[in-house]
Amino acid sequence: MTEKLVIIGNGMAPGRMLEHLLEAAPDRYGITIFNAEPRVNYDRIMLSPVLSGEKSFEEIVIHGDGWYVANNIMLYKGHKIVAIDREAKTVTSDHGVTEPYDKLMIATGSVPFIIPVPGNDLPGVLTYRDLDDVNAMLLAAQSRQTAVVIGGGLLGLEAAAGLKERGMEVTVLHVMPTLMERQLDPAAGYLLQRAVEARGIKVVTRANTKQIVGNGKVEGVELDDGTIIPATLVVMAVGIRPNVTLAKEAGLTVNRGIVTDDRMRTLDPDIFALGECAEVGGHVYGLVAPLYQMARVAAAALAETGEDLFAHADTPTKLKVTGIDLYSVGDFADGDDREEIVLRDAAAGVYKRVVLKDDRIIGTVLFGETTDGAWFTDLQKKQTDVSQMRDTLIFGQAFQGGASADPLAAVAALADDAEICGCNGVCKSKIVSTITSRGLTTLDDVRAHTKASASCGTCTGLVEKLMQLSLGDSYNPAAVQPMCSCTELGHDEVRRLIKAKGLKTIPAVMQELEWKTSCGCAKCRPALNYYLVADWPDEYADDYQSRFINERVHANIQKDGTYSVVPRMWGGVTSSKELRAIANVVDKFAIPTVKVTGGQRIDMLGIKKEDLPAVWADLGQAGFVSGHAYAKGLRTVKTCVGSDWCRFGTRDSTGLGIRIEKFMWGSWTPAKVKMAVSGCPRNCAEATCKDVGVICVDSGFEIHFAGAAGLDIKGTEVLGLVKTEDEALEAIVALTQMYREQARYLERIYKWAKRIGYDEVRRQVLDDVERRKAYYDRFVYSQQFAQVDPWSQRVSGKDKHEFQPMAALSLQQAAE
Amino acid sequence: MNWHEIGSIEDIPARGARCVTTPQGRIGVFRTADNEIYAMEDHCPHRGGPLSQGIVHGASVTCPLHNWVFSLETGMALGADEGSVKTMPVQVVDGRILLGFERPLMAAE
Structure with a gap:
């Protein structure tokens, strides 16, 4: 019988542990995970790029829902475990689920430290720990007002840079005299402060927070000296504490973290701990490399495959703020038994310091120029005697042994076991051998197969150099991404x-x-x-x-192989006759689910493929045509009731929306196109997050484009203001045609417009009258071939083969 | 082997597929650009997607649900995914397609 493994927490450490465990002993355990966060496992280190807008949440997901299904893992999302019963060997969640275990893994991570000052619970005071925090910050950042970040460490500075990037005025308060004092010496701390300030972020050091002031919500932060810094958002990033409450209540030994042996086992032999909540060898950890080492060790212990033991090692610190290069590792405090080598280049903003003890490196701080970080760390790890190269040590690897200053040569000269990716513990030879043995040619492939540079990404440059070394000229990182593996062309x-x-x-x-x-x-x-x-x-x-099947059969395939059908409702307006017809269809074909869509129409789900033509026939009788809800084409034009009914409406937004939809339906586009028309700036049709939107105002029609409200959320850009409906229609049609002619397949308008430049779009479809006319005419020409209702064609018998099995073999027939 | 005729090669569009319902489950029947005919269970091992509705390219098909790609010849998943679909023997005689069943399609008596 399989044993039951229960995991409390679904962060990066248990996620990695499961990958190792499933590889070593795939069928040994039935696995259940309780995650207090309502989501899958994602790369927490990459929250800062999500905050700054360089990445989306989807890009940082490590294990999507499918992974849990494929590996038969039961994942309870949004379930917080509230009790462990070691006698009965069960855990119980706050929703009342009780689950028995044979082996239990506690991976509860850490909780942010909240400084105990008055006002720390006001709305607008946030911590920086998970995606919810990031979303809350993004929401607050929309005000473009002022933010205070308390804490000038790694997290605090990344949060500050992200908020600044999002348009806020940001002040960082730090209680110590220099930033990141635990990882940087004062000189580097000073350079860092200058670099941070150069991005327009204010830094106040020696700042003791007295209280957070505000009436009902945050209004500012008051310091000990009475200074008040106004703020609408306060982010506390002053540190984390291992989250040990649950373990303590269960009677496990707890110091700073949950105490484990060097195989990650607690005093209870059936209970393990790993991640930021665990304390091993007297240390607790917050950086990913040691946490991944714990994952390896714990998986080996659970699978009983090896004698892996956890061993402490210094981990390099890197700041993930674009444009600030910082690297530090080891011990760099002054001391009588230590020597230091320092290189300063004030003009270039470079500072390097290597701390030696007995001719061996024990600490490194690099600022402004960090390419030799891996090399210094390697020397430190191997305890290499550096007395022979002392004179040139600080200049880096390229200056050793007369080697050239070519950065490629420096990477080539790295030892085979030099660690390239600190997060995932991947060494040079592993990367090189995987590239050659599997014939990998792209960075994504190398990441997929070796995990190198797949976590924080700071070693991407090194990995690319290794690819260059292994593949020679055939690797060109700047090369155009080919369409697919069938061609070299983009x-x-x-x-x-x-x-x-x-x-x-x-x-x-x-x-x-x-x-x-x-x-x-x-x-x-x-x-x-x-x-x-x-x-x-x-x-x-x-x-x-x-x-794709959806466009082939003009309906949307669902996960069980049935289809959904959405008829067009022009501008979201319907009638009793239409609704009756839909109700009749639903009854006649026993359609299980009827749902109102976000685009102001009605979706009928769960229709058998064989029934589609008959469903369309009935809908067609009532005057319905296809809503193209399945198409890379024009989907909906959402409208508000405008001047017809609304006391604020300035113009007939419903009428304009219907006019646009009737003009443009049926056109194929690179990716789906959703539009909206709002009758006044109150914007009830939500036109400012659409591919194309119109806001009616007294003076005319403000045309918007390049919004998004899906994987990414993005407000629209303004194309311009036109005076009449005709002009609005012409501009929208021209914009769409330009997109149809230029964008890459599956590229939404917002991505295409960003790539070619918003001004370029304005220039071509608004400023250049002739070009606009030409785009418009080409669209109109193509519409005469496109505006054919695909449903009525299929009711009349087109593509009959799509909807019927080729043959139905039955038992009688077979018995003949 | 029990052979059953299911129709003509012309019933399937080139680079396309149809399905056949049988008491042993749904079978996808595929026709490549070179008019080769293949048959396999119409059920992706990943999430049960109907493979007969996927895009046929070369001697392979891409599942419509999550883009797993399978070899029509072997039923094995291609690329980074792992899994396989049971293939079935096919004969084409004078443009007519015959499917081969290991067990006779008989009602249990």
Whole structure:
């Protein structure tokens, strides 16, 4: 019988532990996880890039929902464990779920330290620990007002930089005389402060917070000397404490953290602890490398596969603020038995300090120029005697043994067992051998197979140099990303060549552009089909076999293989006749779920594929056409009731929305296009997060574009103000046509517009009248081929084969 | 082997697929650009997606639900994913497609 492993907490340490465990002993345990956060495992180190906007949450997910399903792991999201019963060997969650265990892993992480001052519980006081904190900060940042970050350590500075990036005025308060004093000596701390201030962030050191002031919400921070710094947001980032409450209540030994032996076992042989909550060898840890080491050790202990023991090692600290290069590791306090070598270049803003004891490196601080960090750390780890190279040591590896200053040579000279990725403990030889043995050619592949540079990413440069060394000239990181593995060409190149060479079929494209596969793949075929549809609307015969199933059968496939159907409701307006028709269809076909969509229409879910044509026939009787809810094409035009009904409405937003939708429906686009028209700046149709939006104002129509409210959230950019409905329609159509002609397949408007520049879009569709006309005319021309209701075509028998099994073999027939 | 005729090669679009319902479950029948015919269970081992609705390219198909790619010849998942689909023997005789079943399709008596 499989044993039951229960894990409390779903952070990076238990996530990595599970990867090791599933590899070593895949079927040994039935695994259940309780996560107090309502989500999957994500890369907490990368929260700062999410805050600053350099990454989205989806990009930092480590294990998506599918991973848990595929590995048969039961994940309780949003369940906090409130009790461990060691006698009965069970845990109980705050929702009342009780789960028995054979082995228990406590990975409760840490809690942020809240300084005990009056006002620390006011709304607007946040900590910086998880995605909820980041979301709360992003919300607060929308005000573009003032923020105070208390704490000038790693987290505090990353939070400050992120908030500044988001448009807030930021002040950092730090209680010590210099920033990051635990990782930096005073000289580097000073340089760091200058670099932080150069980004427009105020820094106050020796700042003792007396209280947080405010009436009902945060208004400012008062210091000991009576100074009040106004703030609408206060972020406390003064440190973390291991979260040990649960373990303590269960009677486990707890010092600073939950005490474990060097195999991560607590005093109870069936209970393990790992991560930031664990204390091993008298140390607690907050950086990812030792936590991942714990994960390795704990997995080996659970799988009983090895004698891995946890061993303390100094971990380098790196600041993840773009443009500030900082690296520190080891012990760099002054002392009689120590010597130091220092290099300062004030003009270049470079400071390097290496601390030696008995001719061996024990600490390194690098600021402004950190490429030799890995090399210094390697010398320290191996306790290399550096007396022979003392004179040139500080200049770095390139100056040793007469080697050239070529950075590639420096990487080439690294020892095979030199650690490249500190987070994941990956050494040079592992990366090089994986690249060669598996024939990897892209950074993503190397990350997938070795995990090197897959966590905080600061060693990406080193990994790329290793790829360059292993692959030679064939590796070019700046090269265009190919469309897929069938070609070397990127999307833009393919689009250009389709026009330039007049290629009008998929086989012609593949032949002329030297495709490497005989008939493409599921990535390039839909893209090519779209490009040809968009570029040759009158000549190209749409290749349905190159469309995804949804566009092939004009409905949305669901997870159980049934389909959903959304008829068009122009501008979100409907009638009793339409609603009756929908109700009749729902009853007739026993449709299990009817749902109102975000785009002001009605979705019928759970329809059998064979029933689709009959459903459409009935809907068509009532005047419905396809809503293209499945298409990379025009989806909805959401509207408010405008001047028809609303006492604030300035114009007929409903009418304009319907006019746009009737004009543009049926057009294929690189990715879906959602629009909205609001009748006044109160913006009830939420036009400012759409691909294209219109806000009606007294003086005319303000046209917006490039918004997003999905994977990314982004307010729109203003295209411009026009006076009449006709002008508004012309500008919107021209914008859409420009997007249709230029964007890469699956690239939403906001990504495309950002890539080519918002001003360029304005120039081409607003300022340049002739160009706008030309775009408009080309769109209108292509619409005559596109505006055909696909549902009624299929009711009339088109693509019949899509909707019926080819044959139905039954038992009788078989018995003949 | 028990062979059953299911229709003509022309019933399936090139680079396309159809499904056949049988008492032993749904079978996807695939036709490549070169008019090769393959058959396999119409059920992706990942999340049960109907493979017959995927995009057919070369001698492989991409599942419509989460883009797993399977070899039509072996049923093995291609790329980084691991898993396999049970394939079935197929014969084409004069443009007619025959599916081979190991067990006879008989009602239990």
